[in-house]
Structure formats: C-alpha cells, structure tokens
Amino acid sequence: xxxxxxxxxxxxxxxxxxxxxxxxxxxxxxxxxxxxxxxxxxxxxxxxxxxxxxxxxxxxxxxxxxxxxxxxxxxxxxxxxxxxxxxxxxxxxxxxxxxxxxxxxxxxxxxxxxxxxxxxxxxxxxxxxxxxxxxxxxxxxxxxxxxxxxxxxxxxxxxxxxxxxxxxxxxxxxxxxxxxxxxxxxxxxxxxxxxxxxxxxxxxxxxxxxxxxxxxxxxxxxxxxxxxxxxxxxxxxxxxxxxxxxxxxxxxxxxxxxxxxxxxxxxxxxxxxxxxxxxxxxxxxxxxxxxxxxxxxx
Numbered sequence: 001x002x003x004x005x006x007x008x009x010x011x012x013x014x015x016x017x018x019x020x021x022x023x024x025x026x027x028x029x030x031x032x033x034x035x036x037x038x039x040x041x042x043x044x045x046x047x048x049x050x051x052x053x054x055x056x057x058x059x060x061x062x063x064x065x066x067x068x069x070x071x072x073x074x075x076x077x078x079x080x081x082x083x084x085x086x087x088x089x090x091x092x093x094x095x096x097x098x099x100x101x102x103x104x105x106x107x108x109x110x111x112x113x114x115x116x117x118x119x120x121x122x123x124x125x126x127x128x129x130x131x132x133x134x135x136x137x138x139x140x141x142x143x144x145x146x147x148x149x150x151x152x153x154x155x156x157x158x159x160x161x162x163x164x165x166x167x168x169x170x171x172x173x174x175x176x177x178x179x180x181x182x183x184x185x186x187x188x189x190x191x192x193x194x195x196x197x198x199x200x201x202x203x204x205x206x207x208x209x210x211x212x213x214x215x216x217x218x219x220x221x222x223x224x225x226x227x228x229x230x231x232x233x234x235x236x237x238x239x240x241x242x243x244x245x246x247x248x249x250x251x252x253x254x255x256x257x258x259x260x261x262x263x264x265x266x267x268x269x270x271x272x273x274x275x276x277x278x279x280x281x282x283x284x285x286x287x288x289x290x291x292x293x294x295x296x297x298x
Contacts, residue, residue: 006039006072046061094108102226141273146268150267160271163292167203169238174234187216190217191215218235247296268295
C-alpha cells in the first residue's frame, strides 16, 4: 500500500472532482484514477458505489477513508517536523497585508502552534507597498499581499498567486439597494474606508476623480471585521472582497452593490525569499491554502 495512493484517494473524496484532485496533487487525471484503483486492489475492498452519480463511498469506503485521513494528517505532521528540524532559521519573518490581517492572524498562529511549535513566527502587518519594500531589503522571509495592478504584478516570475478577489461596495441590508445606484448616491451616505495607503481606497479615489468627486469619508478605520460591524450598523458604505463578505459572520446583515466602476479585481498573492529553505516554502503553501479556505475558495 503506497502513501501516494492514500493521498490521491483522500484528495478525490474531499474535492469530489478528479480534475481538482489532479490539479492539487500536480498529477494527471488518469494518475488519480489509477492510484485509487491501486488502493482498492491493495485493501481488497470496493471503496466506491460506481452505479451512483456522483460517486459515493460504500460503507467499507467510509471506514477506509476515515483511517486514510488520519494517516494523511500524520504524514503531513511528520513532514512538517522534518522540515522544522532541518531549517537553519529559528524564526520566520512574515508580512501580512492589512486588508487580510485581522481575518487570517488567528488561523496562521494556530497553524504555527500545531505544526511548528519550535519555530518563532515574527509577524508584521502593514500596507502592501510598505511590506514589498521590507521584503526587498530582506527584512521579511514571506509576504502576503494584495494589489489592484494585476497585469503589472503578474510579470513577476516569483509571484505565488493565492486568489483573485472581487472588490464590491457593501451596505447594510437595512438600506434599500434601489436608493444607492450611483456614485453620487453613495457619496451622500458616505464611506467607511481604510487609512491612506489602502489600494481599495486608492481605486475608489480614482473612480470618483473621473466624476470630479472626492470620497465623502464618514469613518476611517483599519480592519475588515471593524468595517463589517460599522457597515452592518448603517454608518456608511465599505469596500471589501465579495468572497470575504459571503463567508463572514456578517453575511446575513450585508449586501453588495453593483454600479459603475464595480466590482474591480484585486490579486491576493505572496512571495518568499529565493534563498529561503524548504520550511519557508511549505509554510507559504499551507498559509495560502488556509486563506483560500477562509475565503470559501476550497
């Protein structure tokens, strides 16, 4: 029985899609199918009811899947331990963009405590432009950033793309969407925005300038959760990723607006120093997966 067969089986069951499983494991779709067949032959059991669409696990398949999940998790933890023991660094310096820091920090620290308890994570938060400068000065090992300049940034061969975000204006459901159909309508209500340096705010400023307007800022505050709470209370309009809105605890209280200039795209991406060791690269990959989960993209 091969570990790669167990991994393919668990991944396919989790994703319920051969193409997605193959993409995640960076192998071909036929290879996924072959590895699952190999596992069935090795255990001597039928794991799937192939008369159903989509495929469903048999009772034996469910029991095998639960055990394989545990094996997979133990192997991942073992690999994390090996990388942590081999790393020459006692600490990993991570920079996280302000726009996603408050929704991700708890997850990242919980991940660190579970998988790398012997390492120290030194985390800095700030605007992406400032973190890029610190990264260039080799003061950060990993940076997790956002940008609205997607064509420009994608020229970077060392970029690690995490997700494309759709940024939308958001209001409380207590207000009628029909009363807010233009930028002028939004201006009358006022905006809840991050401080200067935020890319979302800069984009809004550019759109408003095209209409000879400047933002009517009601509240200037940093942090997605603070924004959502204030928006839900009806204090103004905010800008945030649609994906974050849909999977937040405030989803039932907020609604996105569609209007001229919106939505616009922002890329959530990361970089790791080229000289970084395997532990840094694995940490980046795992954090990226966590962020996709927070945004409902896995």
